[in-house]
Amino acid sequence: MHLKNLRLLNFKNYEDVYIEFTSKINCIVGENGSGKTNMLDAMHYLSLTKSAINSIDIQNIRHESIFFTIKGTFNKSGRDHEIFCSLEKGKKKVFRQDNTEYEKLSEHIGQFPAVLIAPGDNEIIRDGNDIRRKYFDTILAQIDHQYLLDLMDYNHNLRQRNSLLKFFRDNLSADPDLIEPYNHNLLDLGQKIHQKRKNFADRYFPVFEEKYAFIAENKEKTTISYVSQFDEIDYENTLKTTLSHDIEAQRTSFGIHNDKWELMINGRRLKNFGSQGQQKTFVIALKLAQYDIIKEEKGFAPLLLLDDIFDKLDDRRIHKLMGMVAADYFSQIFITDTRPERTKSILSSLSLEGNIVAINDGKIIK
């Protein structure tokens, strides 16, 4: 699959641009603040219906404007598809494929997958468990639509149960019959989600380890573990036994919303003991494994969006990575860099050619 062209109107620092891309390597170059990341973010919108950077949609409308539109033509299995996304202040986001509007944005997720590797990904390592859960959930959602629906349903039930807990506490009374349907749904959906996360972990981890070992030339031993309260034997009864505690805390203490993905390097926690380069390598390996799994699942390759990938990596790792990325195995790639000569020299040392898109202050200059 590849993106043939992109049209942006009032999206972030772009007023009105149209760009065509090659189906292989595209290098987006320009100084700090010129709009490189914004261009990748527009592609992220077309793939995942939202920004990778700013979750407040209206902040992605160009200052002083009242709407943005992003339009792109994807070619998938030889057929062109036009994806259109538009947002006007005070109105609902509109999303269309080939002029047909989606009823729910979730229907679009997974159809035109993209994998973004960006500096902000560090949060997967540094931040709390919820960020890691969200990261793995986004992968699962792209390969399994039912997973996404179950997860949305689970979160809805969880919010309802938590409101009921608050109600019980405020009224100093608890009616187990009222909470029972939520317990039932949370256990039922939780079990399905847990099983899918477990299966996914078994499939994903070996791919991840292989990617890491390749880039780092086997210098470090990395592991990821998936830990869930659902691994406990007697989980069926837990929501009943924790009710009084939950009312006190006004939150549900048992469930897959507490699942953990633990990232380790040489037997220690990556966040505390990994160097910056090791952490970056880890993130890249996570994303490349994600790429492999999505590709295998879909039968076609996602877009690979590499934002500032060269920072913090030493030359050996850059060459290992680019050598891998440039192999025929990968489909379309977008690479941003502030230093065009660096990108060009890396590509030419690998005998590769890239289409250079030079930008300055939201305008295409080449």
Ligand SMILES: Nc1ncnc2c1ncn2[C@@H]1O[C@H](COP(=O)(O)OP(=O)(O)OP(=O)(O)O)[C@@H](O)[C@H]1O
């Ligand atoms: N809603 C918006 N309206 C107008 N400009 C915006 C909006 N949101 C962000 N920008 C501008 O976009 C620019 C940043 O663009 P971007 O992050 O794409 O830069 P970049 O080329 O990736 O730079 P760097 O090399 O520093 O990563 C900033 O100047 C920022 O002020």
Ligand SMILES: [Mg+2]
């Ligand atoms: Mg940037």
